[in-house]
Amino acid sequence: MLKLRRIPLDTHREYVAFLSRDCAAYRAEGFRALAKIEVSAGSRRILATLNIADNGLIVGPDELGLSMQPFATLGLPEGAEVEVRQASPPESLESVRSKIRGRTLEATEYRAIVEDIAAHRYSQMELAAFLVSTAGFMTTEEVLALTRAMAEVGNRLTWPDPVVADKHCVGGIPGNRTSMVVVPIVAAHGLPIPKTSSRAITSPSGTADTMEVLANVDLSVTRMRDMVERQRGCLVWGGHMNLAPADDVLISVERPLNMDTPEQMVASILAKKVAAGSTHLLIDIPVGPTAKVRSQSDAIRIRKLFEYVGGQLGLTLEVTITDGRQPIGRGIGPALEARDVMRVLGNDPAQPLDLREKSILLAGRILDFDPGVRGGSGAQLAREILDSGRAQAAMEAIIAAQGPPPAWRGNGHYAEDIPAGQSGTVAAIDCYRINRIARLAGAPMDKGAGLDLMKKVGDRVRKGDPLYRIQAGFAADFAFATGMARENSGYAIQ
Amino acid sequence: MLKLRRIPLDTHREYVAFLSRDCAAYRAEGFRALAKIEVSAGSRRILATLNIADNGLIVGPDELGLSMQPFATLGLPEGAEVEVRQASPPESLESVRSKIRGRTLEATEYRAIVEDIAAHRYSQMELAAFLVSTAGFMTTEEVLALTRAMAEVGNRLTWPDPVVADKHCVGGIPGNRTSMVVVPIVAAHGLPIPKTSSRAITSPSGTADTMEVLANVDLSVTRMRDMVERQRGCLVWGGHMNLAPADDVLISVERPLNMDTPEQMVASILAKKVAAGSTHLLIDIPVGPTAKVRSQSDAIRIRKLFEYVGGQLGLTLEVTITDGRQPIGRGIGPALEARDVMRVLGNDPAQPLDLREKSILLAGRILDFDPGVRGGSGAQLAREILDSGRAQAAMEAIIAAQGPPPAWRGNGHYAEDIPAGQSGTVAAIDCYRINRIARLAGAPMDKGAGLDLMKKVGDRVRKGDPLYRIQAGFAADFAFATGMARENSGYAIQ
Structure with missing residues (x-):
């Protein structure tokens, strides 16, 4: 029996436990550093990766330390008595090993794997093994089985309405905040659209980060239900709702590995949407040389996989392939993107027209899901809802219902314009590099940080004209971002 | 600039860094927990996985903490000024990603991957990705390229002699300490055999652990050279010699994943042997239902791969397929195995005959490598060297030259005999379970712990006869091991 101690370390989704080298249990069990151990108290149990502490600073010989995340999951106070033992590797790893050897797995095997992953029974290396084994080859039936298990x-x-709409973009395009225009349009029309979004992992902002500039996004399921009943829509963060939790765990390994196969992308997106109770779904696949999907043929292959798996899961699903050759809108970073969104909703003369037009297109496709809308008239309807101010009013109602946003630090005291190195026409903008510079400037942690684009593809520029402004709330961030931008602005001028 | 601090945590081969959540560099760079960061000071640099500390207990806001292993590698004192930045993922990961997509890699790509792995630039999940991507499929040319790069x-x-002998067993058989008999026989004959061995990772003892009961095994390369000149052989631990270091890193992920494909096994073993300067190598592949290699056809496939890769690397290589249906010798665990070895070398009436006969067979194959030995007479020569006491004398000289062993705790105060549950004949012994019970008893950390087998396959037993004795130095270990043995002894009696 050891005494539980909370170690104030953020180890993200990797559960880490700490034992003293002088601990009797450590020696008795023949534990090694990095072994997986099971920590239990009564019926509560978690698995964690073991680090060995060499003096009493971190844990004493009669203590078992847990980093913040597993401590919270175990849910016991400090000083509680816990037991430790060697963890048996999850049985479903046998299926992963056969997948590595080339076997096609059964639906029951995916189910067991997903249950173990969601329960944090896989270590990071085991997660990587699963991802790589499936990245090599998956049949469409395997993608379906994985998606169903994750969902x-x-x-x-579940929702009482026959049509519950949702949209999702596969990502990679800076500033692409169409959801925040589409949701109020669709809600204003009266179609329920309970939108749950993620925070940025490697990008400068996710929809949840940008919405959080305007309103609270961390709602309970009960409050979200209430909003859908009254406002017909919401724009909230899905992080605490435990929707397809295995997906969150897998993403924590996919991102550092920079692995995002079509099969994993489809399973990840559709599992979340099915778990959220959507019935009608629009998928946006931007295609461009620096977007996530780089060719029309790749986009079509992904579209077919979405259609097959979505169809088998009972979703009404449309895929739209859009122009992903440059950022959408002008602001990159939470506050700058929120500004663009509110300008579009307010029909402000300074609004970015590409964000407006793309949002109308997507909202129109969703309105076409409504059996009461005459086929093909959705886009016209969306335009009228936006132009009339009804979308703006719907957004204001959603913001009021979600409540005020948390306070945030940093508000762009530092700013610098990045000039064109030559005269000519903007031929291309590197989405990947623009994301990276905005991220260095402090987005999304510093909500005010990011880039404000002054030129887009096709614009004529003279040498020295500002291409974009970098904003940052902190000197160090500002130096990193401007340094990278001066080295290469991400703009190609011809 | 941050001040370096040593965090007394053993994180094995995973390099871990610690930053305070209040650290300016953490916020500025937008680091996330589990991101990989580069820590540098002048020309020294290492990569480490980041953990975020939430109060000043572990690191202060102006400090950068490193766990024991990366602290030692960086080689700077506490308080030294270091810089941190986002680490770019190693470029060779692009090759791993193409391997995942099914491409056959070039030799230059394996070289780049191995250099990055040896320099600790791969995280655990990246190592797992590489292992799984190659476990799916490797051509024999790829195995050769990987082996050459690792070597x-x-x-x-390098050694001055034209024939430098070595032997290696692919493992899995408890008690199989033939090297400690073979090396003195070969050395007594005068053939150089500088044997470097590993410590146990998942088994109850490695050759280095068992030899360490009798002598110091942690020698410098200079002292090893000196020994080969005078004694012709040695039995040392290779851990500090930096031979094929990428292999050590890969093994740290292969073992927890329980992945050991023929390709990885061949590359791992041959890279170490080539780096150690061997010219003539005997490989022992035990085959049995609970051994690592379970069928004759698997053994033949592995043999051919050893022969091809070894041949291309200029090794003279012989593979012998042996009986792996049960443990070899009687003792399982460092001290008990050392006892068996010394009994064989001393022609003691209590010696285990299977260890003696197998050692003579293997030593004979190695003596046959000597151009001065008449073809096929090696085994007879080995028997004569053993029977005459010359092997024992050679072992005593090796032990004296390596110096006295370190002190060890625990000496088997606890002992219990595990009885046969029925009368009959021992039909099978489960190597895997015997290893596990010996490990639970405390081997190899407790040198005296382990199992002493009293019955082997083919022996007749009566119900209640002792099958083996469990020895342990600590009460908790003893309880774990006897508990598991009582549940299932690992013996099948018919």
Whole structure:
């Protein structure tokens, strides 16, 4: 029996435990550093990766330390008595090993794997092994089985309405905040659209980060239900709702590995949407040389996979392939993107027209899901809702219902314009590099940080004209971002 | 600039860094927990996985903490000024990603991957990705390229002699300490056999652990050279010699994943042997239902791969397929195995005959490498060297030259005999379970712990007869091991 101690370390999704080298249990069990151990107290148990502490600073010989995340999951106070033992590797790893050897797995095997992943029974290296083994080859039936398992393990929301709309973009395009225009348009029309979004992992802002500039995004399922009943829509963060939790765990390894195969992308997106109770879904695949999807043929292959898996799961699903050759809108970073969104909703003369037009297109496709809308008239309807101010009013109602945003530090005291190195026409903008510079400037942690684009593809520029402004709330961030931008602005001028 | 601090945590081969959440560099760079960062001071630099500390207990806001292993590698004192930045992922990961997509890699790509792995630039999940991507499929040319790269990155020993012998067993058989009999026989004959061995990772003892009961095994390359000149052989631990260091890093992920494909096994073993300067190599592949290699056809496939890769690397290589249906010898665990070895060398009436006969067979194959030995007479020669006491004398000289062993705790105060549950004949012994019970008893950390087998396959037993004795130095270990043995002894009696 050891005494539980909370170690104030953020180890993200990797559960880490700490034992003293002088601990009797450590020696008795023949534990090694990096072994997986099971920590239990009564019926509560978690698995964690073991670090060995060499003096009493971190844990004493009669203590078991847990980093913040597993401590919270175990849910016991400091000083509680816990037991430790060697963890048996999850049985579903045998299926992963056969997948490595080339076997096609059964649906029951994906289910067991997903249950173990959602329960944090896989170490990071085991997660990587699963991802790589499936990245090599998956049949469409395997993608379906994985998606279904991910959707079924965790919470599932249900709604009383026959049509529950949602949209999702596969990502990679800076500033692409269409959801925040589409949701109020669709809600104003009266179609329920309970939108849950993620925070940025490697990009300068996710929809949840940008919405959080305007309103609270961390709502309970009960409050979200209430909003959908009254406002027909919401724009909230899905992080605490336990929707397809295995997906969150897998993403924590996919991102550092920079692995995002079509099969994993489709499973990840559709599992979250099915768990959230959507019935009608629009998928946006931007295609461009620096977007996530780089060719039309890749986009078509992904579209077919979305259609097949979505169809088998009972979703009405449309895929739209859009222009992903440059950022959408002008602001990159939470506050700058929120500004663009509110300008579009307010029909402000300074609004970015590409964000407006793309949002109308997407909202129109969703309105076409409504059986009461005459086929093909959705886009016209969306335009009227936006122009009339009804979308703006819907957004204001959503913001009021979600409540005020948390306070945030940093508000762009530092700013510098990045000039064109030559005269000519903007031929291309590197989405990847623009994301990276905005991220260095402090986005999304510093909500005010990011880039404000003054030129887009096709614009004529003279040498020295500002291409974009970098904003940052902190000197060090500002130096990093401007340094990278001066080295290469990400703009190609011809 | 941050001040370096040593965090007394053993994180094995995973390099871990610690920053305070209040550290300016953490916020500025937009680091996330589990990101990989580069820590540098002048020309020294290492990569480490980041953990975020939430109060000043572990690191202060102006400090950068490193766990024990990266602290030692960086080689700077506490308080030294270091810089941190986002680490770019190693470029060779692009090759791993193409391997995942099914491409066959070039030799130059394996070289780059191995250099990055040896320099600790791969995180655990990246190592797992590489292992799984190659476990799916490798051509024999790829195995050769990987082996050559692993052998060439790190130290390489060279010897003045035209024949430098070595032997290696692919493992899995408890008690199989033939090297400690073979080396003195071969050395007594006068053939150089500089044997470097590993410590146990998942087994109850490695050759280095068992030899360490009798002598110091942690020798410098200079002292090893000196020994080979005078004694012709040695039995040392290779851990500090930096031979094929990428292999050590890969093994740290292969073992927890329980992945050991023929390709990885061949590359791992041959890279170490080439780096150690061997010219003539005997490989022992035990085959049995609970051994690492389970069928004759698997053994033949592995044999051919050893022969091809070894041949291309200029090794004279012989593979012998042996009986792996049960443990070899009687003792399992460092001290008990050392007892068996010394009994064989001393022609003690209590010696285990299977260890003696197998050692003579293997030593004979190695003596046959000597151009001065008449073809096929090696085994007879080995028997004569053993029977005459010359092997024992050679072992005593080796032990004296290596110096006295370190002190060790625990000496088997606890002992219990595990009885046969029925009368009959021992039909099978489960190597895997015997290893596990011996490990639970405390081997190899407790040198005296382990199992002493009293019955082997083919022996007749009566119900209640002792099958083996469990020895342990600590009460908790003893309880774990006897508990597991009582549940299932690992013996099948018919």
